[in-house]
Amino acid sequence: MEEIKIGMKYPNINTVTQNEMKGTRKRKTIKERLNFGIMYQHPRIYDFAIWLNDPKQLIVKTLAKNIEGNSVLDLGCGTGTLYTHLPDTVEYTGLDLNEDFIAFVNKKNRGTAHVRDILKDLSDFQADTVVLSDVLHHVTPQHQQLIDNALLCARKKVIISACYEKEEGPFKRISEFIGRQIIDNDGLNDQRAGAGWLKLDELLSFLKDNNGENFQKVLSHIHCEIKV
Numbered sequence: 037m038e039e040i041k042i043g044m045k046y047p048n049i050n051t052v053t054q055n056e057m058k059g060t061r062k063r064k065t066i067k068e069r070l071n072f073g074i075m076y077q078h079p080r081i082y083d084f085a086i087w088l089n090d091p092k093q094l095i096v097k098t099l100a101k102n103i104e105g106n107s108v109l110d111l112g113c114g115t116g117t118l119y120t121h122l123p124d125t126v127e128y129t130g131l132d133l134n135e136d137f138i139a140f141v142n143k144k145n146r147g148t149a150h151v152r153d154i155l156k157d158l159s160d161f162q163a164d165t166v167v168l169s170d171v172l173h174h175v176t177p178q179h180q181q182l183i184d185n186a187l188l189c190a191r192k193k194v195i196i197s198a199c200y201e202k203e204e205g206p207f208k209r210i211s212e213f214i215g216r217q218i219i220d221n222d223g224l225n226d227q228r229a230g231a232g233w234l235k236l237d238e239l240l241s242f243l244k245d246n247n248g249e250n251f252q253k254v255l256s257h258i259h260c261e262i263k264v
């Protein structure tokens with residue numbers, strides 16, 4: 037198996053690797069760890085940070101409520117939290133480039149997960165509902181590519197939960213640096229270092245241009261769906 041090096045180009049792995057199945061992988065060196073923000077140091081830290089931000093888990097519960105059909109494909113699945121809110125009858129597949137997260141999802145039996153770049157060809161995956169939860173801003177400026185990929189995988193609909201850039205303020209630069217570099221740096225996307233994300237009006241028009249409907253505000257996130 038080709039080794040995945042974070043912060044470099046990623047191979048598109050098409051099968052469940054031995055590491056994904058066993059939940060084992062090479063321990064990261066300190067230098068490699070420095071590529072990641074605090075949230076991405078360990079799956080448990082990620083889950084804790086999400087809980088701190090949304091203790092009642094309103095975002096993930098809203099997504100789960102809007103699932104249609106019997107299968108879900110979660111692109112940029114993180115630790116697979118969504119799985120824990122789905123009925124047993126729904127088949128869950130998560131894709132993410134973070135090897136530690138994928139191993140965690142499989143070890144905790146949160147459905148099935150694979151190490152995959154969600155910006156590349158995903159034609160071997162199909163599901164009734166495809167989920168994009170808190171991931172569009174991570175892949176900017178390729179967020180349109182991610183929507184296109186999601187639509188190609190979806191049989192019924194794509195559901196989206198997306199944050200937006202807060203308005204200007206005196207501490208914007210410092211809070212962006214802390215947010216993007218120190219806390220929410222996924223270690224994958226160089227653009228997290230500086231590129232801004234869409235403001236609320238820009239996000240809404242981007243989603244509407246993609247035929248988004250049923251808009252809802254859930255905490256700091258905009259939810260919508262795109263029917264196929």
Ligand SMILES: C[S@@+](CC[C@H](N)C(=O)[O-])C[C@H]1O[C@@H](n2cnc3c(N)ncnc32)[C@H](O)[C@@H]1O
Pocket residue numbers: 086111112113114115116117131132133134137152153154155168169170171174175222224225
């Ligand atoms: C903020 S987390 C969201 C995780 C999960 N969807 C949630 O709502 O908790 C963003 C995730 O996108 C993943 N990611 C970013 N770029 C990716 C890419 N090109 N391919 C696969 N996963 C990617 C990161 O590894 C990270 O787990």
